[in-house]
Structures are given as C-alpha cells and as structure tokens.
Amino acid sequence: MELDSTADVSARLGETGYLCDEALSTVAFLALRMQRPLLLEGEPGTGKTALAEALAESLDLPLVRLQCYEGIDATQALYDWDFPRQILHLRALEAAGGADPEEAEKSLYDARFLLARPVLAALQQSPAVLLVDEVDRADDEFEAFLLEVLSTYQVTIPELGTVKAATPPIVVLTSNRTRELHDALKRRCLYHWIDHPGLEREVQIVRSRAPEVSEELGRQVVTVVQQLRDRHDLQKPPGVAETLDWARALHHLGTTGLDLATASATLGALVKYREDAEKVRHALDQMLRA
Numbered sequence: 001m002e003l004d005s006t007a008d009v010s011a012r013l014g015e016t017g018y019l020c021d022e023a024l025s026t027v028a029f030l031a032l033r034m035q036r037p038l039l040l041e042g043e044p045g046t047g048k049t050a051l052a053e054a055l056a057e058s059l060d061l062p063l064v065r066l067q068c069y070e071g072i073d074a075t076q077a078l079y080d081w082d083f084p085r086q087i088l089h090l091r092a093l094e095a096a097g098g099a100d101p102e103e104a105e106k107s108l109y110d111a112r113f114l115l116a117r118p119v120l121a122a123l124q125q126s127p128a129v130l131l132v133d134e135v136d137r138a139d140d141e142f143e144a145f146l147l148e149v150l151s152t153y154q155v156t157i158p159e160l161g162t163v164k165a166a167t168p169p170i171v172v173l174t175s176n177r178t179r180e181l182h183d184a185l186k187r188r189c190l191y192h193w194i195d196h197p198g199l200e201r202e203v204q205i206v207r208s209r210a211p212e213v214s215e216e217l218g219r220q221v222v223t224v225v226q227q228l229r230d231r232h233d234l235q236k237p238p239g240v241a242e243t244l245d246w247a248r249a250l251h252h253l254g255t256t257g258l259d260l261a262t263a264s265a266t267l268g269a270l271v272k273y274r275e276d277a278e279k280v281r282h283a284l285d286q287m288l289r290a
Contacts, residue, residue: 003032003059017209018047018054019201027192028055037150037171039135039186042194044176045239051194052131052172061170065131066118068138074145077119078155086113109159119149126153126165129172136175140182146173147185197240199226205240206247213247220258221247224287225270231283234276245269260288 003009009032010025020028028051031038040048056063066077086108093099093107122130132146149155150171154164173189175181197205199222206218213221222243229237238246249269255262263284267277 003029005029012058013051013054014208016054016057017205018050019197019205019208020047020051021201024051024192024194027190031172031190032170034190035168037173037189039173039175039181039189039191040194041175041177041191043196043239044236045241046194046196047240048172048174048194049131049133050240052129052133052174055170055172056129059127059129059170062125062128063131064118064122064125064128064169065133068132068134068136068142070137070139072138072142074142076117077142077145078117079120079157080115080117081109082113082115089113111160114157114160120155120163122169123153123155123163123165126169127167128169130169132171132173134176135173135185136178136181143182143185147182147188150185150188196226196229196237199223202226202240202243206244210244210247210251213251214256217250217256217258218247221250224258224263224284227287228280228283231279234271234279235273236271236276238270242270258288260285263288 003012006022006025006029009029010020010022013020013025013028028038030036040051042048052065053063055061089108090104093104116124118130122128135143135146138146152164153168154162156162173185196202202222202225203215203219206213206222207215210218225238225243225246228234246266246269249266250258250262253262253266264281267280271277271280
C-alpha cells in the first residue's frame with residue numbers, strides 16, 4: 001500500500017502505536033519513495049527496531065529480521081542446504097535402485113532442499129520489510145556483502161542461479177554505534193539519528209502503546225525516566241521499551257501514583273544492571289521526597 005506524503009507516513013505509523021516526529025517521518029517517506037535502505041542510528045531503546053516493525057504492520061507486509069552478531073557471515077544471512085533431507089533423498093533413490101550417480105547428485109541441489117535465511121527470504125518474498133538489526137555488531141566482510149546485496153537486490157546460488165527481488169524490499173538497518181560503519185554502506189542508505197523522545201512525546205507514546213496505564217501514572221513514570229536519562233551516569237539508561245515495561249508493571253500492581261516502595265520493587269522492569277539499580281533507587285528516594 002502506498003504512503004503518499006510524510007503526513008501519511010506519520011498517520012499510518014501512528015495507527016500502529018509508533019509516534020514519530022517530522023524529521024523521522026520525512027526520511028522514512030523518502031526511503032520508501034526512493035527505494036533506498038534506511039540506516040537508523042541511536043542509543044538502544046530509542047525505537048529503531050520498532051520503526052521497521054511499524055512500517056511492516058502499516059503497509060501490511062511481512063517483516064523479515066536479520067539479527068547481526070560478531071562472526072556472522074554471508075551463508076548465515078543467505079541460505080543453507082537441508083542436509084538431513086538430502087540424505088533421506090539419497091537413501092530413497094538407492095532404495096529405488098538404478099539411479100544414475102550424476103543425476104542423483106544434481107537432484108540434491110533442488111530448490112526444495114534450500115533453506116532460505118533472512119536476506120534470501122526477503123528477496124523471495126518481496127515486497128517485504130527487511131530489518132538488518134544491529135549491523136554494527138557484524139564485521140567488515142559482512143558489511144561488504146550487505147553493500148553488494150543492497151546495490152543489486154539479487155544473490156547468486158551457484159547450483160540454482162540468480163535470485164532477484166521482483167520488487168526491492170524495504171530495508172531498515174539499525175546501529176547502536178558500537179563501531180563506525182563504512183562510508184560506502186552509509187552512502188548507499190538514507191540516514192537518521194534517533195534520540196530519546198522528549199517528555200510530551202514519550203507521554204503520548206505511553207498513552208498510545210499502554211492505554212491501560214492512567215495518564216497521571218504514565219506522566220509520573222516518564223518524568224522520572226527523563227530525569228534518570230539526564231544523569232548520564234547509568235551504564236544503560238532506560239529506553240522507551242523500559243519506560244513502557246515499568247508503567248505496565250506499576251499498573252499491574254494497581255499503582256495509581258509513584259511511591260518509593262513500589263517504585264523500588266519494580267526497578268527490574270526499568271534498569272538491568274545492579275549498579276544502575278542502586279543509583280536509581282537512591283535518585284528515586286531524593287526525587288519522590290522532593
């Protein structure tokens with residue numbers, strides 16, 4: 001389904017619960033219209049992955065996710081052969097008797113024995129949304145492979161030939177900037193840095209994504225989270241996902257207003273490091289006494 005303007009992008013993403021500012025809706029619209037990959041960088045928890053999910057939902061397209069990690073190679077992103085099924089196939093041919101060895105070998109590399117990994121699956125299923133998540137965790141060689149795929153939207157399987165997407169998939173790459181990506185990949189993409197949302201936008205996000213949480217409690221939670229981010233001394237400042245988790249946790253406990261005892265008891269939804277929990281607990285004591 002077409003999105004005809006930046007306002008259309010904002011509205012359709014908003015229907016999925018994803019609220020974005022004008023800059024993000026503009027770059028998303030341009031990525032769709034220009035058929036260019038969209039590279040999103042920003043701190044963890046700022047909504048980079050969620051944008052790809054929201055795009056897929058708003059456009060009613062399948063989401064294909066490639067989670068990058070150290071050591072990932074092209075094979076793990078493209079395809080593999082289903083060896084157990086190939087062996088069963090060989091045994092069946094042997095049991096039938098009289099199979100020509102050369103023909104039997106050729107039959108092993110049939111499409112029915114191909115296991116499509118995310119990149120190949122996205123090319124085959126396109127139109128689709130391909131999320132290349134945390135590309136900064138992969139190494140240089142994998143980045144070069146991605147650049148080639150994103151330039152042609154096709155891959156070659158030696159035994160079967162070339163697979164080319166009938167329609168280029170919508171590609172969203174995310175990076176937490178644990179290392180700098182190469183200029184060649186950046187030039188291929190449209191780029192946007194996502195910051196944590198401001199107070200009012202984050203309150204709107206809580207209201208949209210967790211409507212069961214009262215407005216008063218949601219605003220209290222967001223106010224505290226925003227102050228914690230401003231401290232700059234936490235190993236992992238809470239992202240929007242943690243804000244939502246904390247608000248929902250407090251709601252499930254029947255909390256209508258933040259108090260130190262309940263807030264401290266639910267910190268596991270907000271921070272994930274012992275050192276951070278201690279700092280936040282101390283800060284909460286000061287904030288809620290003020």
